[in-house]
Every structure is written in C-alpha cells, then in structure tokens.
Amino acid sequence: MEMDSLPNGTAASPGPTLGPAPTAAGPPPSSKLSHLANSLKLEHQFLRVPFEYYKKTIRANHRVVEKEISAVINGVSEAADKNDMSSDDAVNHLSSLVSRLQGLKRKLEEGSKTEHLQAQRCRARLDHLESADVESLSEWNNTRVNRILVDYMLRMSYYDTAVKLAESRNIQDLVDIDVFQEAKKVIEALQNKDVGPALAWCAENKSRLKKSKSKFEFQLRLQEFIELVRAENNFIAITYARKYLAPWGTTHMKELQRVFVTEFCKLYGMTLEPLLNIYLQAGLSALKTPYCYDDDCTKEDPLSQEGFRKLALPLPYSKQHHSKLVCYITKELMDTENPPQVLPNGYVYSSKALEEMARKNDGKITCPRTGFICNYTDLVKAYIS
Amino acid sequence: MELTAIKDAFDRVTKKQKLSNSKVQEVFDLIDKEIKQTLQKLQSSNDRESRIDCKSVLADLKAKLKDIAPLSQLESTQKELNLALSKYPKIVEKSFVPDISKAYRNIDFDTHTVNEIIGSHFYRQGLFEVGDCFTSETGESVSALAMKSQFQELFGIVDAMKHRNLEPALNWAMFNSDKLKPNGSDLLLKLHRLQFVEIVQKGNRDRALQYSKACLAPFASNHMVEIQKLMGALLWTGRLEHSPYSHLLSPANWDTVTGELTRLFCNILGQSYKSPLSVTMEAGIRGLPPLLKFMNVMAGKRLEWQSMKQLPVPVELDREFHFHSIFVCPVSKEQSTEENPPMLMSCGHVLCKQSITKMSKNGTKSFKCPYCPSDVNSAQCRPLVF
Numbered sequence: 001m002e003m004d005s006l007p008n009g010t011a012a013s014p015g016p017t018l019g020p021a022p023t024a025a026g027p028p029p030s031s032k033l034s035h036l037a038n039s040l041k042l043e044h045q046f047l048r049v050p051f052e053y054y055k056k057t058i059r060a061n062h063r064v065v066e067k068e069i070s071a072v073i074n075g076v077s078e079a080a081d082k083n084d085m086s087s088d089d090a091v092n093h094l095s096s097l098v099s100r101l102q103g104l105k106r107k108l109e110e111g112s113k114t115e116h117l118q119a120q121r122c123r124a125r126l127d128h129l130e131s132a133d134v135e136s137l138s139e140w141n142n143t144r145v146n147r148i149l150v151d152y153m154l155r156m157s158y159y160d161t162a163v164k165l166a167e168s169r170n171i172q173d174l175v176d177i178d179v180f181q182e183a184k185k186v187i188e189a190l191q192n193k194d195v196g197p198a199l200a201w202c203a204e205n206k207s208r209l210k211k212s213k214s215k216f217e218f219q220l221r222l223q224e225f226i227e228l229v230r231a232e233n234n235f236i237a238i239t240y241a242r243k244y245l246a247p248w249g250t251t252h253m254k255e256l257q258r259v260f261v262t263e264f265c266k267l268y269g270m271t272l273e274p275l276l277n278i279y280l281q282a283g284l285s286a287l288k289t290p291y292c293y294d295d296d297c298t299k300e301d302p303l304s305q306e307g308f309r310k311l312a313l314p315l316p317y318s319k320q321h322h323s324k325l326v327c328y329i330t331k332e333l334m335d336t337e338n339p340p341q342v343l344p345n346g347y348v349y350s351s352k353a354l355e356e357m358a359r360k361n362d363g364k365i366t367c368p369r370t371g372f373i374c375n376y377t378d379l380v381k382a383y384i385s
Numbered sequence: 386m387e388l389t390a391i392k393d394a395f396d397r398v399t400k401k402q403k404l405s406n407s408k409v410q411e412v413f414d415l416i417d418k419e420i421k422q423t424l425q426k427l428q429s430s431n432d433r434e435s436r437i438d439c440k441s442v443l444a445d446l447k448a449k450l451k452d453i454a455p456l457s458q459l460e461s462t463q464k465e466l467n468l469a470l471s472k473y474p475k476i477v478e479k480s481f482v483p484d485i486s487k488a489y490r491n492i493d494f495d496t497h498t499v500n501e502i503i504g505s506h507f508y509r510q511g512l513f514e515v516g517d518c519f520t521s522e523t524g525e526s527v528s529a530l531a532m533k534s535q536f537q538e539l540f541g542i543v544d545a546m547k548h549r550n551l552e553p554a555l556n557w558a559m560f561n562s563d564k565l566k567p568n569g570s571d572l573l574l575k576l577h578r579l580q581f582v583e584i585v586q587k588g589n590r591d592r593a594l595q596y597s598k599a600c601l602a603p604f605a606s607n608h609m610v611e612i613q614k615l616m617g618a619l620l621w622t623g624r625l626e627h628s629p630y631s632h633l634l635s636p637a638n639w640d641t642v643t644g645e646l647t648r649l650f651c652n653i654l655g656q657s658y659k660s661p662l663s664v665t666m667e668a669g670i671r672g673l674p675p676l677l678k679f680m681n682v683m684a685g686k687r688l689e690w691q692s693m694k695q696l697p698v699p700v701e702l703d704r705e706f707h708f709h710s711i712f713v714c715p716v717s718k719e720q721s722t723e724e725n726p727p728m729l730m731s732c733g734h735v736l737c738k739q740s741i742t743k744m745s746k747n748g749t750k751s752f753k754c755p756y757c758p759s760d761v762n763s764a765q766c767r768p769l770v771f
C-alpha cells in the first residue's frame with residue numbers, strides 16, 4: 001500500500017509546480033544556445049582571413065626554398081660543365097654557394113618563425129570562438145563590438161585608431177591589423193599617384209588574380225600610361241591626351257583605390273563592406289518601428305538619436321508576428337506575468353505600474369498622458385494573444 | 386560551438402606544414418653537407434699540392450646532387466600540405482555563413498554620421514585616448530567631444546569608487562540632488578551608507594558616530610529601519626566581518642551602487658545607459674541569421690529586398706530590445722496603425738478595428754470572439770492606446 005501511494009504522491013506534487021516555472025523565467029536556455037550558435041556562424045571572416053594570410057606565407061616561403069635550391073644546384077652543374085676551371089676558381093665558386101646556402105638557412109628560420117606565429121593566431125581565433133558561452137556572454141559581446149570597430153577602422157584607413165583600440169582592449173590576435181599593413185602601403189602610394197606598389201602586389205598575387213579574372217592590373221597599366229603621357233609634351237596627340245585623358249587621373253586614382261580594396265578583400269575572404277556597416281544595417285532594421293521617430297521615444301532606444309535615425313531612414317522596418325507591448329510608465333514588457341490593464345479612457349498600462357500608483361495614491365489612478373483620473377477598481381484587464 | 390572538426394582540420398594543416406619544413410631542412414642539410422665536403426676536398430688538395438682533377442670532383446658533386454633530387458623530394462610533402470591547405474577553408478565555409486553581406490542593402494551610410502556615432506561610443510565606454518585618436522585621424526568635427534567631458538566626470542567617479550573613494554560620487558550626488566529626487570532615487574543615502582560602513586570597518590567608532598549624525602540623520606524620517614540597522618552595526622566597530630551585519634561589507638554592494646549611479650548619471654545627461662552602438666550591433670547580430678536564411682531560400686527575391694519597406698521575416702529580440710508597443714492583430718496578422726487601431730472587446734480580448742468590422746459584417750451583427758465563447762457586439766468595442 002505505502003509503496004504504491006508514495007511514488008504517486010511524489011510524482012504528482014512537483015509536476016505542476018515545477019512545470020511552468022522555467023517558461024515563466026524568460027526564454028529557455030535552448031533558444032539562447034541556438035541564438036548564440038547562429039551568431040557564431042556569422043564569423044566566417046574571423047577564421048578565414050588569418051588563414052589566408054598563413055597560407056600566403058607558407059606558399060611564399062616555399063617559393064623561396066625552391067628558387068634558392070635550384071639556383072645552388074644549377075650553380076654546381078654550371079661549374080661542373082665548365083672546362084677551364086682552376087681549382088682556386090672551383091673553391092671560390094663553391095664558397096659562394098655555401099654562403100648562399102647560409103642565407104637560405106637564415107630565411108628558413110625566419111620563415112618558420114612567422115609561420116608559427118600565424119598558425120598560433122589562427123588557433124587563437126578558434127579558441128576565442130569556442131570560449132563563447134551563454135553564461136558569460138556580455139564580455140564576449142563587448143569584444144565582438146571592438147573587433148568589428150577595428151575592422152571598420154582598418155577598411156577606412158584609420159590605422160592609428162585601429163592599433164590603439166586593439167592594444168587598449170588587448171585583442172591584437174583577434175583583429176587583422178598586420179594583414180592591412182600590406183594594403184596600407186598600396187593605398188598610400190596610390191594616394192600619391194604612385195602605382196608601383198600596386199603593381200608589385202599584383203605580381204605577388206598573379207595567379208589568384210588571374211583566376212578571379214581581375215582587371216585591376218590592366219587598369220593600373222592604363223593609369224601608368226596616362227601618367228607617362230602626362231609627363232611627355234611633344235606631340236599634339238599627347239597634348240590631346242593630356243587635355244582629355246589626364247583629367248581622368250585624379251578621379252581614376254580614387255577608382256583604383258576602390259578596385260584595389262575590392263580585390264584585396266576578395267583575396268582574403270573578407271566581406272566587401274566593413275563588418276560594422278553590415279551589422280549596423282541589420283540591427284537598425286531589427287529595431288526600427290514607426291514609433292521610433294516619435295518625440296517621446298525613450299532614450300534607451302538607439303533610434304531616439306539623430307545619427308541613428310538618419311542611418312535607418314532608407315532601411316526597412318522590423319516585422320513582428322506577435323504583439324510586443326511595452327508599458328509606457330515602467331518600460332517593462334507587458335505579458336502574462338505583468339498583464340496590461342485598460343483605463344476607462346482606453347489608455348493601457350502594466351499591472352505593476354498601476355498597482356504601485358494605486359498604492360501610493362489611495363487607489364486613485366492618474367493617466368500620465370492625458371491627466372484622466374479614475375479609481376483602481378475601474379480598470380479592466382486586456383487579453384493579448 | 387562544435388569546433389572539433391575544424392580544429393582537427395587545422396591541426397592537420399600545421400602538422401603538414403611542420404612536416405614540410407623538416408623535409409626542407411633535411412634536403413637542405415644534405416646539399417649543404419655535400420657541397421661543404423667537396424669544398425674541403427678541393428681545399429685540402431690545394432694545401433698538399435697534390436693535384437686532384439677538380440673537374441671530376443665537381444662532376445661527382447653534380448651527380449650526387451642529382452641523386453638527391455632535392456626538388457622532387459620536396460614535392461610529395463608539399464602536395465600533402467597543399468591538400469590540407471585547400472581542405473581547411475572548405476570545412477570552415479561549410480560550418481559558417483561564408484558571405485554575411487548577402488543581406489546587405491546597397492546604400493551608402495554617411496561616413497560622417499557613422500564616425501560621429503563611433504566617436505561618441507568610444508567616449509562613453511571610457512576609451513578616451515582611442516576616441517581622441519579617432520577624432521584626430523578622421524578629422525571629424527568635434528560634436529562627439531561634448532560627450533568626452535561629461536563621461537570623463539562619470540569615469541572619474543567610478544574609478545574613485547573602485548579605489549573605495551566616495552568623495553567624487555558624493556559631491557556629484559549632492560550637486561544633483563534636486564534632479565535625483567524626481568527619479569525617486571535614494572542614491573545619496575546608499576552612498577552615505579557605503580561611507581559609513583567603511584568608517585565602521587576601519588574601527589573608528591567616534592568618527593562613525595559623527596558621520597552618522599551629520600550625514601545619515603537627515604534621512605531618518607523616511608528610512609528609519611535602514612538607519613537603525615546601521616546603528617546596530619556600530620556596536621561591531623572594527624570586527625564587522627564577525628557580526629550579523631557582515632553582509633554590509635560585501636563588495637557586491639559597491640557594484641550595485643556603481644551601476645545605479647551610472648544609470649542615473651546617463652539619465653540626467655539625457656543619454657541611454659547602454660551604448661546605442663552596442664545595442665544596435667547586438668540587434669544586428671540577432672537579426673542577421675534569419676535574414677541570411679531568408680536570402681538563401683528566396684534567392685530570386687534579392688532585387689525586391691533592395692526596396693522592401695518591411696523586413697520579410699521577424700527578428701526575435703530579447704525583451705531589453707523592445708522599446709515600443711507593437712500590436713499585431715491575431716486575426717489579420719497586421720500591425721495596428723492610427724486608422725486601424727487595436728480594439729478592446731467586451732470579453733477583454735483585443736483585435737484590430739478592421740478585423741472587427743469584417744467579422745461583424747460592417748457592424749450589422751454580433752459575432753463570436755475567436756478566443757472565447759463570448760458574443761461580441763462591435764458597437765461596444767473601444768479603441769486602446771498602448
């Protein structure tokens with residue numbers, strides 16, 4: 001008998017009390033987990049860029065090895081094939097090859113050091129992604145905002161700020177400042193009407209640019225031609241070119257900078273737009289409602305600020321499938337926990353706010369938006385589905 | 386996040402890279418050794434004046450190097466490395482969204498506005514040096530600088546509190562006491578309480594008594610219980626940690642008061658508590674995955690996306706991102722507008738006006754509420770303002 005009733009009793013009592021509790025306390029952790037997982041999936045560039053950089057270093061180092069080793073072997077073959085080589089000549093020749101090997105050895109050591117550092121950086125990124133955890137998300141999110149800001153600085157060529165921000169937050173391994181050092185050289189040269197570094201960059205990345213059918217080098221060559229024409233002034237044709245082609249020089253330089261940045265980003269697997277713009281746009285749309293532009297928009301809404309409103313203007317409004325009611329007084333969400341109540345004048349506030357008001361004012365309720373006064377007992381509940 | 390597969394692929398890359406490097410080293414050593422040996426042979430033959438045929442020695446070396454075949458030796462490790470190098474990005478691409486700009490609308494953000502927002506963000510996060518560097522590098526006008534001095538004051542106060550110095554905080558709270566009152570804040574009392582506990586903890590009972598007379602007494606009328614407790618703590622001067630009042634020493638008390646002060650400070654400045662840039666980015670990070678999913682499924686709709694007035698999919702944001710009441714009619718699934726307001730029916734359920742008009746056949750007959758058995762007369766419905 002007892003054996004029977006005991007399990008029944010224990011099973012029945014905690015069931016209903018424990019059941020609804022987790023749902024009432026905000027969204028269940030599983031949805032938070034999936035939100036987190038979805039947001040991490042956006043971090044493709046975060047892993048890709050350092051890896052491309054690493055890969056590039058490995059390839060470049062290997063090319064050096066191949067070049068040097070074949071040079072040394074050819075050196076030996078040449079010497080062996082020569083007929084009139086004295087023993088002194090042979091000694092000198094071999095000594096020079098040995099010192100060349102010495103040089104290669106140094107390069108090998110340096111090369112493997114850089115490779116190691118870059119591999120570490122790739123691994124640091126993986127570890128950082130893995131460290132994202134629902135429990136301690138706010139700090140991780142702060143770091144993400146800072147990472148995105150550094151990305152913006154680098155793309156807009158605000159290098160000093162990028163370095164400073166990365167250092168002050170200690171996130172050097174999580175941002176791509178060194179990758180952009182490469183771009184900085186090219187862009188600054190283009191600003192000074194020097195296409196040399198850009199052409200060198202093209203030569204360095206020849207095969208990949210060819211694969212993506214890039215026209216960048218052609219455009220650079222064209223620009224170089226224009227610059228040459230501009231320097232000459234003997235023939236009418238050239239005067240003509242100066243008159244009608246050269247003015248393109250300044251605008252074209254800007255265009256070239258843009259084209260370079262596009263190719264550069266493609267090569268490293270970066271988005272063409274700064275990450276900040278992408279996230280900002282999605283965020284503004286997610287937050288944008290017709291009420292954001294009202295005068296009494298709460299300060300906590302980013303869209304209460306002029307700058308944010310201006311940016312959001314050409315963007316779509318958010319979409320809702322379900323009602324989201326925010327109490328005008330407490331700014332808290334009105335839901336089954338804190339249901340909305342209707343004043344006789346049709347204005348709606350949260351139960352919490354109205355109860356508090358009634359407690360402080362002997363059961364009298366004053367509508368903060370119209371000044372209408374009524375009794376707490378005059379209120380009716382509204383059911384929102 | 387499940388990164389094991391990706392990490393494994395990366396480990397393979399580094400392993401192959403090390404293998405390739407040691408192979409290079411090995412080949413290098415072989416060549417180096419052969420050449421040095423030959424060199425030695427030639428040199429020693431010179432010393433002894435015994436003439437070795439240098440041509441045959443060199444031919445020997447050439448043959449040996451050819452046997453080593455250094456470049457083809459490197460080939461196989463290099464091939465394996467290349468394989469690992471091309472495999473890794475593919476795995477990464479599979480587990481991540483490779484191009485998050487697919488949901489980007491092609492509009493140019495005004496750089497000036499964006500920079501202004503970023504500048505203010507730096508200052509309000511207390512990154513003053515970074516902010517200064519940014520404003521000078523961008524050459525933007527200095528409207529963000531107004532934030533700087535205001536937030537410098539805040540961070541000065543917070544920093545002092547970290548070092549258990551309450552003076553700047555008390556000065557600020559007293560200076561702004563008339564602005565704090567309408568907020569219903571008792572921040573000043575909380576600050577005095579922290580100060581009082583500090584004095585008690587340090588063991589100076591006379592000073593504590595003096596302090597309570599000067600600074601706590603004015604609060605006695607409204608906060609009697611609170612102050613009685615503090616007076617009780619006075620008995621344990623110098624050994625508060627062993628008393629029933631030990632909770633007063635918790636560092637969490639400082640954190641809560643610092644948080645409350647920051648909130649009130651921003652409030653009085655007319656600024657939000659959280660950086661609006663951070664809030665928007667967080668919303669963006671939440672919003673992008675469903676949008677990208679939509680773009681993938683509706684690849685044909687990309688053109689339309691550029692001109693849509695409303696997002697094609699809802700974005701579920703946490704409650705701290707809801708700043709406005711949005712009423713969605715449960716029948717028509719449309720958001721309420723001024724012309725189509727939410728209406729309270731006699732049973733307490735709420736629908737949009739248009740839905741009620743439709744269900745009541747233009748108000749000509751009563752209808753059953755879709756959510757309960759009540760019969761609803763459309764004339765008795767009244768509009769709501771949230």
